[in-house]
Structure formats: C-alpha cells, structure tokens
Amino acid sequence: ECRTESRNRRRRVASKRAFTIISVLLYTASFVSCDALILQSGQRIAPLSAPSTSGTVTAPIGLLELPAVEEWATAENLKERHLKTLFRELLRRHNDNDHDDKPSLFQRLLENDFPKSAASSLLLHNDQSKKFVECTSKVVKTSPSQRGCKLAIQYGGDGPIVETVLIRHPPPDGDTSNAVNDADRYTVCVSCQHGCFRACTFCETGTMGLRSNLSSGQILEQVWHAEQYLSNQSAGRVRNIVFMGQGEATDTYETVHEACRGLTHQCLFGLAAKQITISTVGSSPHRIRDLADDMPGVSLALSLHGATQELREELIPSARGVKGTTLDVLSEALDYHAATTGRGVMIEYLLIDGINDGDAAADALGAFCLERQRMQTKGGRNSSVTYVNLIPYNPTNAGDRFDYKTPTDDRIEAFASKLRDVYGVRTLVRWSSADGRDANGACGQLVSSITGARKGGLKGRST
DSSP states (O other): HHHHHHHHHHHHHHHHHHHHHHHHHHHHHHHTTTTOOOOOOSSSSOOSSSOOOOOTOSEEEEEETTTHHHEEEEEEOHHHHHHHHHHHHHHHHHTTTGGGGSHHHHHHHHHHHHHHHHHHEEEEEEEOOGOSSSSSSEEEEEEEEEEEEEEEEEEOOOOOOOEEEEEEOOTSSSOOOOOOTTEEEEEEEOOEEESSSSOOOGGGGTTTTTTOOOHHHHHHHHHHHHHHHHHHHOOEEEEEEEOOSSSSSSGGGHHHHHHHHHHOOOTTTTOGGEEEEEOOOOOOOOHHHHHHHTTTEEEEEOOOOOHHHHHHHHOOOOGSSSSSSSHHHHHHHHHHHHHSSOOOEEEEEEOTTTTTTTHHHHHHHHHHHHHHHHHHHHHHHOOOOOOEEEEOOOOOOHTTTTTTOOOOEEEEEEHHHHHHHHHHEEEEEOOGGGGGGGOOSSSOOOGGGGOOOTTTTTTOOOO
C-alpha cells in the first residue's frame, strides 16, 4: 500500500508539472501569435506582408519607415490610436515653417496622452543604434529650374545622394509666366534606387550602376523634403507623385509598394492612388501583373521607346538575350493589367533623331497601340485607351556615347501627327520635359552629379 501511494503521489506531481509547462507554453504562444499592429485606419493600400525592418533600413530609423514603426509599436503593446497620434503630430510639426521654435515631437506626444515610456523609447533611447529620428536625410543642394526645382538629398551623415525633381504646373487659367504662386500644383519625381541596374543607352543614371536600393521611408522622405521646400517658398502644393527618378521601380517592388501605402495613407500624405504613377522599362512583366493585383488604383507608365524587338534591344539592354523581355511577353502583361484594373497604360516614348523617330517607327508604335486596344476590349472588357507621351531626347553623357541627338520640332510633330491621324492614338508631345535641362533635371538626366558620378559607373536607368 505504501508503494502504491508513493507511486500515485509521483504521478500527481508529474501531472501538475506537465500542466504548468503546458500553461506556460500556451501563455507564451499567445504573445508570439499575436497579430502585429498595423495602422489600418485611413489605409488605402494594404501591406504585402507583416511589418519588417529588413532590407535597406538601418539605424537610426526614420519615423516614415511605417513597417518599422508598426513593429516597434507592437513590441510596446501600443494601440492604433497611438500610431495615429504619432503621425499626426509628426506631420503637423513638419508642416510648421518655424518648427524649430515649436514644442518638440516628444512634448507634443506627451500633450496628447501618448505613453511617456513609449515616447522615450521611440525618441530618447540612449542606444543610438536603436533610436528613431524624425528624418534621416537632408537637402544638400537645390537647383531651381524654369518650371520647378531639383533637390539633391543625402541620407545619413555621409550616405548616398539621390536626386528628386519638382515639376511645376501653373493654374490652367492663371499666370503663365515663370513666377510661382500658392495656386501652383507640383508633381514630385521620386527616386527608388541610388543608381540603376538596367543600363538604358540614353539615360544618365545608367552611368552610375546600381549602388543601393532605397527603403520605403527614404522614398517618402523625398516627398517630405519637397513639401518643405514648397512651404518655404510659398509655392503651391504637391498633387502628384511619379516614380520616374533614379532606379527601376519593379526591381524593388516590395519597397515601392510600401512607399505607395505611405503616400496614400490618410494618416501620412493622404494622396489618392490615382495621383501616383509607377514607371517601368518593362524588365519584369510579372511585376506589371502584381501591380494590377496589389495596387489597381495606381497608374502604370511603360517606357517603351521602341515598338519592335530589334529597336528595344538597341536602346534597352534588359530586352536583350535569352533572359531579355520580349514584346510578346510584355504585351501580355499590359493586357492583363488593363483587363484587371479597367485602365489603359501610358506609353512613354523617347524620340531620338535617326534612331526611333522615323515613319517606320511611328507605324510600329501605332500598330502596337491598336493591338493593345483590341486585346483589352476583347470579350467585352472595358478599359481606358492606351495613350502615348512623346518625349524629345534630352542630351546626356550616356547618349553622347552613341551620338544621340534631339529630333527637329518638325520631325517630332510629324511623328505625333501620324499616330493621331493614321492610327487614332491619343498622343501628347511633352515639350515641357525639356524645362529641367537648365538644372540637369530633365527626363533621363538624373545622376548624383555632386558626388562626381556624372561620368562614372556602368549601368542604370531613369525615365
């Protein structure tokens, strides 16, 4: 009997221990499996995945790195209302011209019932490697132009420098002179990479090579600086964003997607998706399909530059070889995008004298556009028509290697007229694309020139 009682006692003790271990494991799992905090209120574009600080994000981290801030807020057990307060006060302080004389962001947060311990962890951390900062970059040079300005923006104390362009659009019924006023609208041309891998033959960014990818927060900081510049100049407001600066947007798709989430988020920049255009040279057709699925409201621009495979391969190295993108594969992706979103694509076509500005090139482009329209309306699909932006070539050192020249005005008009009159294609000549030449900020001219990179490097692209 004693042995039986002893055996039963050991069993009861073992059962209690097992129950305790299971309880601890379940309690721990409840935290591990807890959903990460995502700022959903005011969100117009959903994140692709859970917040992450992986990739190019390094300390100190800017507060516009939304995934990193959400990850931090999850660890701090904060609520969504706390994140709304954080970004409201961050942007309110940013919009104050004399914000240096106003209460700090830390003080503003405390005044709005933000947990003091969390505010201290966010902004007053003793470990500099983990500290968040309001902004990680600064404008190191401004180059005013006839119709806008180019900003050279440096990340970190001695980090990469990228170029961002502000393009001014005067009021339709307003003053057509170069004088700025607070009724002007601006498009901000942002960069998504420092340099580029795609090596288009006409592009100055192609002389840099791909040096680094920018994070989503670093892209948003370009808009942050653009808004601050316009505010200081009393020169209007940002109305549109185009990913046509340094870099190929589809080569860093997840980052560009997250940047678009921040641009459209009502707690941050609050733009409509239709105010954003993503430009691609077409090197990754599957990303065009992803764009249709993930961000159907965002506009697509294709840098075509040649409507035959031979011509595209001459101008765009990513179209060459066994790994190159053929026009057939690219066309299928464009048709999918149009069928999914119900929207047409904007074709960007750089006109280069004697290369792609002849009648045969115009015929090929017209036929390409008509075929897209036929396929996109096949089976009752309802999508907007494809339209073409013709961009006169802007001189670059990259193009000088091939003796590229700008076509005459008469040749440009003849090309446009053929598209309109013979093929019925909506066509616009972007004469204004040359307005930034005086600041080396026109289409294809972006490069980190103040670092001495204007004639260095191997590969790149900018549209």
